[in-house]
Amino acid sequence: MKKSKFTRERIVDQALSNSSAQGINALTIGSLADALGMSKSGLFAHFGSRESLQLAVVEETIKRFTDEVVLPAMKLTPGKKQLISFFKHWVEWSYDPIRPGGCPMASAAFDFDNQPGDVRKQLADGFVRWRETLKAAIDAAKKNDLNPKIDSDALVMQIFGLYFSQHVFHWLLDDKEAGKRTIKTFSKLLD
Amino acid sequence: MKKSKFTRERIVDQALSNSSAQGINALTIGSLADALGMSKSGLFAHFGSRESLQLAVVEETIKRFTDEVVLPAMKLTPGKKQLISFFKHWVEWSYDPIRPGGCPMASAAFDFDNQPGDVRKQLADGFVRWRETLKAAIDAAKKNDLNPKIDSDALVMQIFGLYFSQHVFHWLLDDKEAGKRTIKTFSKLLD
Numbered sequence: 001m002k003k004s005k006f007t008r009e010r011i012v013d014q015a016l017s018n019s020s021a022q023g024i025n026a027l028t029i030g031s032l033a034d035a036l037g038m039s040k041s042g043l044f045a046h047f048g049s050r051e052s053l054q055l056a057v058v059e060e061t062i063k064r065f066t067d068e069v070v071l072p073a074m075k076l077t078p079g080k081k082q083l084i085s086f087f088k089h090w091v092e093w094s095y096d097p098i099r100p101g102g103c104p105m106a107s108a109a110f111d112f113d114n115q116p117g118d119v120r121k122q123l124a125d126g127f128v129r130w131r132e133t134l135k136a137a138i139d140a141a142k143k144n145d146l147n148p149k150i151d152s153d154a155l156v157m158q159i160f161g162l163y164f165s166q167h168v169f170h171w172l173l174d175d176k177e178a179g180k181r182t183i184k185t186f187s188k189l190l191d
Numbered sequence: 192m193k194k195s196k197f198t199r200e201r202i203v204d205q206a207l208s209n210s211s212a213q214g215i216n217a218l219t220i221g222s223l224a225d226a227l228g229m230s231k232s233g234l235f236a237h238f239g240s241r242e243s244l245q246l247a248v249v250e251e252t253i254k255r256f257t258d259e260v261v262l263p264a265m266k267l268t269p270g271k272k273q274l275i276s277f278f279k280h281w282v283e284w285s286y287d288p289i290r291p292g293g294c295p296m297a298s299a300a301f302d303f304d305n306q307p308g309d310v311r312k313q314l315a316d317g318f319v320r321w322r323e324t325l326k327a328a329i330d331a332a333k334k335n336d337l338n339p340k341i342d343s344d345a346l347v348m349q350i351f352g353l354y355f356s357q358h359v360f361h362w363l364l365d366d367k368e369a370g371k372r373t374i375k376t377f378s379k380l381l382d
Contacts, residue, residue: 021305023302025214107301110298154376158353160356161356164352164356165355169348172304172311185345185348
């Protein structure tokens, strides 16, 4: 039982690493078994299908995202500083060395949008919760030091946008200042 | 000769449609041959490898993007209206019914960032050219009616960001107002 649990954790860790480098969409039982030096049947004992493996990766990613990005900023008082903290933690999350190819959720958002099924549903649920968290934080900030005339829905799309943008500029265009530049850009947006 | 050219065009059209729905990264000789009702060997006669097929798709997409997005806005006088025209054409491009799953370049940007090779290189070149075109248009607009204090690099990242953002909100989160909302948000950014 204990050994089996340890192995499941090791599998998920490797799956997270592969997903960062190649995408959740490219995750297969075969490629993961190779990376782990396990047999495919050994992996099937833990995950009965490719989809259940992808679902485990999305679930674990959302859990870590909540711990590393959402909760630390949640502790701050609503206001501009809190919004900047949300965004900064989010950008830093994508450069954590544990994610050698950046945020696996970003590419998954573009890969699964046309693939009906449980993975798409779980991804969309995670993004919707994050969107609603940010919107609530913006609305609360308006009661403190954020200009109440700012359109919350538009600002949420700008935050998501700057996040996706720095991802592409950093990883595809090799612009290693992209992360820092978007944090500065986001801070200015709030003035 | 003529028949062969026609067939190559038909293949590329189908490949573009598949790439919009499933991603350039998911494009294979086998899946495309199935979609066309052709034999794999027939397809191989036109494209000797999966990579050359993907390169043809990226090349044709960039060509169409230039015709449908870049050139129409280029005809306008530099200024805010021209910048809005660039962005509006770009958003409309992603909703053209000929692209049943939206812009194939957006998902490719996230899929190929960690895949060294010619496809990544060609994609990055296309994005860099588009980034430089937008930056030049912003710099020219500053000499007309755009606030000269605006940071051009930051604004370029905001344009890209709003584009990626509306793509995810529309296709993954089923928010069918996302495209319109980002055009409005972008226009306000220029004030």
